[in-house]
Amino acid sequence: MIAQEFSTALPRFCALSALWGLCYFERMATIKNLECSRCHKTVSAGSPQTLCPECSGSLYVRYDLQPLRGAAARDEMVRQAAAEPWSGLWRYRPVLPEAKPVTLGEGWTPMLASRRFPNVFLKEEGANPTGTFKARGMALAVTMARHYGLKKLAVPSAGNAAGALAAYAAAAGIEAHIFMPKDVPFANYVEAMVYGANINLVDGLISDCGRIVAERKQKEGWFDISTLKEPFRVEGKKTMGYELVEQLGWEYPDAVFYPTGGGVGLIGMWKAFAELEELGWVRPGKRPRMVVAQSSGCAPVVRAFEQGANVSQMWQNAATFAAGLRVPKPYADYIILDILRESGGIAVALSDQQILASLKDWAQHEGIFLSPEGAAATAAYDHLLATGFLKPSDRVVLFNTGAGLKYTDVTAEAMGLQRPAN
Numbered sequence: 001m002i003a004q005e006f007s008t009a010l011p012r013f014c015a016l017s018a019l020w021g022l023c024y025f026e027r028m029a030t031i032k033n034l035e036c037s038r039c040h041k042t043v044s045a046g047s048p049q050t051l052c053p054e055c056s057g058s059l060y061v062r063y064d065l066q067p068l069r070g071a072a073a074r075d076e077m078v079r080q081a082a083a084e085p086w087s088g089l090w091r092y093r094p095v096l097p098e099a100k101p102v103t104l105g106e107g108w109t110p111m112l113a114s115r116r117f118p119n120v121f122l123k124e125e126g127a128n129p130t131g132t133f134k135a136r137g138m139a140l141a142v143t144m145a146r147h148y149g150l151k152k153l154a155v156p157s158a159g160n161a162a163g164a165l166a167a168y169a170a171a172a173g174i175e176a177h178i179f180m181p182k183d184v185p186f187a188n189y190v191e192a193m194v195y196g197a198n199i200n201l202v203d204g205l206i207s208d209c210g211r212i213v214a215e216r217k218q219k220e221g222w223f224d225i226s227t228l229k230e231p232f233r234v235e236g237k238k239t240m241g242y243e244l245v246e247q248l249g250w251e252y253p254d255a256v257f258y259p260t261g262g263g264v265g266l267i268g269m270w271k272a273f274a275e276l277e278e279l280g281w282v283r284p285g286k287r288p289r290m291v292v293a294q295s296s297g298c299a300p301v302v303r304a305f306e307q308g309a310n311v312s313q314m315w316q317n318a319a320t321f322a323a324g325l326r327v328p329k330p331y332a333d334y335i336i337l338d339i340l341r342e343s344g345g346i347a348v349a350l351s352d353q354q355i356l357a358s359l360k361d362w363a364q365h366e367g368i369f370l371s372p373e374g375a376a377a378t379a380a381y382d383h384l385l386a387t388g389f390l391k392p393s394d395r396v397v398l399f400n401t402g403a404g405l406k407y408t409d410v411t412a413e414a415m416g417l418q419r420p421a422n
């Protein structure tokens, strides 16, 4: 009887697998609505949305998580993922929007134990397609763009979001219009060219790029997927929160270190923790202290945090070789600052010299070539151990948000390296 039930269930499963290209879950959370992070107004997710129509706050995707509550649904999700050749972040499909994924193999990145610090884990996001965690957000944003039938997407970027959009848009057959500073790491320019994106190099920073997108989008028919100005990049990034908890045995660490530009990952992880608690999937315990790492060449969140402010001020003359951290005023600064305070966390600025020293330290003692942004997180860890904010016994996760190899030009310049002449 059981065998028969199984054999009739199997073709349905396989047919749907083929249809979606990935697994099909019996139990899914359905989207209830989108909710403003500031005034809590709700909006339908039935059509593409950007910001709250009342107050321009960022919108969160809200689900009915009821059908997935409890360990049984969680274990079913794990079993399902194990039965597939590859699922990546789509192992969390039950808590993601129901749409056919545009995937390039993103997510489920290694959680590496440090060789030197017994309680330190490095989440290696350089293993993602396009070499950074931006792939997670763009996988979801482009999946939903295709689902809604959008044809032209535009993004202002510090570099890596542009590369990721270019890749996912190419995979989905959607136009990508990217705006990034003209001095982005060269890899960002090359990848965008290779993927066939429409590239606009701007003499300025991501904030200038954002202004241009805002000015032109209506006339050009672009859908703007700027950081925190549409709801689905956060959904992609929230999978980092699910993953780190699952990889630590469904337990919270004591602290999470996140190199922060626009803050999508931090906000996404915090959302994941709230969902995990509602689902009953994480062992009861205190949420991690969230640590924002920035460069002292562009540290608007650190300054606002230290001043006790609710929002940041535009950082003048932002400059750092950690290109992804050159965000002079994050749009959702009010959410980042809230999370820092609620979690008992802290925001730390490191000089480029400290960042470079930590980058070399991890390369030479751990065999890991960090991105400069990731090295801001490792440098922040050293700093907070030295100040006593954290103890060596605290279990921490440091995010290396990108592969060091995407930065050979800027890192070589920071090290004063030149190709030897023959």
Ligand SMILES: Cc1ncc(COP(=O)(O)O)c(C=O)c1O
Residues within 6 Å of the ligand: 132, 134, 158, 159, 160, 161, 227, 259, 260, 261, 262, 263, 264, 265, 266, 323, 324, 325, 371, 373, 374, 401, 402
């Ligand atoms: C490698 C890397 N790390 C960190 C960041 C900052 O990310 P977020 O905007 O989510 O704070 C970026 C942004 O471009 C990045 O490219």
Ligand SMILES: [Zn+2]
Residues within 6 Å of the ligand: 036, 037, 038, 039, 040, 041, 052, 053, 054, 055, 056, 057
């Ligand atoms: Zn609102």
